[in-house]
Amino acid sequence: MRPQTKQLADVIPAPALVVPEPTVTFTVAPDAVAALAPAPRPDGPIRLDLGDAGGLGPEGYRLEITEGGVTLRAAEPAGLFWGLQTLRQLAGDDGVLPGGVIEDRPRFAYRAAMVDLARHFFTVDEIKAHVDLLVQFKINHLHLHLTDDQGWRLEIPGWPRLTEVGGGPGTGCDGAGPGFLTLAEYADVVAYAAARFVTVVPEIDMPGHVNAALVAYPELTADGQPVAPRTDAEVGYSSLVAGKEETYAFVEAVLRTVADVTPGPFLHIGGDECLSTSAEDYRAFLARVLPLPAKYGKRAIGWHEIAATPLPEGTVVQYWRPLHEEGNLTAVVEAGRQVIMSPADRTYLDMKYDADTPLGLDWAGLVPLHRAYDWDPAERLPEELLLGVAAPLWSETLRSVADLRYLTFPRLPAVAEVGWTPRAGRDWESFRKRLAGFGPRWDAAGVTWFRAPEIDWP
Ligand code: TNX
16 A cells, blocks of 8 residues: 555645544545536445535535545535535545545635637637636636727627627737637537536626727727727727717627626626726716616626726626726725726736746736735725636737646636635645646646746646
């Protein structure tokens, strides 16, 4: 027998409570764990049980490993699914499970990764593969940035030129990155994600970041004159026109379509970096557009710039500036609206790791792994107003799935732990040790990742 070196606490994100039984192990077939469905399973070596797990909430679970086998209990299938991710990490490639009990539940209900399909398009299969990697860290929302200056990536019936014209190359002139999702493909992604307890959050960015839409429909521009397609990475130069009725016919058609094909509760309307929209026009535009998601049964999310305008009840604000800037947070707290924290100097997966990182940007500084880990979302606002955390990956510099993964791993596990683990349960030294084993796993799975120098990778 070889010595048992695995610990029950070797899980990312760190579980809320771990009570090891060090003399006990139980061995399973690793493939069998990966194949388990999050549904009741009364017998066999791994028992799955739906029922009260001791008040652990809709995503919580209780996992018990004894000499006799494994029992996983949760109030909802989502809890079973997250418990299975824990079990999968513990099983590793030898299937030896350390004995004891884990009782676990997330700190925040919203734990997201964002992919920018506008600056570089990723296919349905690529997005699905990304979901598979994200759920291992208990990420439960996939924010899709579907439209921007360089591209429009979702079919909108009645507005065919959006994707004929706006489905072109994203950023850069090398031809990489064209494409769009038909509504059927979008629904396919949504269903795939939902089967893994991931809610898709679609974003239609307005009133800025709309050059692709203006190229497709010149009647939406201020003077009705055509504008040129863009593949550069400038921001802040395009805007829908607040004083034109055509604008609202367009916006409503788009939001109605997106709401129709989105079972999840959120509709993200963007609202960021409207540098060429006057403050008055911005306010007038949002006064008409922010209520629209609710009209179609959804909750509006917007980047924190929207907090310069009155926020209808239920609106969610996504903060994206560096952690210690103002970014309208005082106004958001005063209004009592919920917040998703995505501070760029901590959670932006498109920031470079270090000065030598060949991909990414550095406007919010470099974001080495420890910076993505060592911060707290409640530093800036009361815990009760925090809906959760999100890690956006803007894709101006991306050309492939390998690029996407290189910037995502290992920083995404750090942000995932910020979103899941209670503050008191988080510890950088512990995270460092728990993360090391993932390098070989990503290698074995063919996943590109960055060998962050803070970690003693095997
Ligand atoms: C700012 S963050 C943007 C994006 C860029 C990103 C690059 C935000 C809401 N807007 O348009 O892609 O910086 O890091």
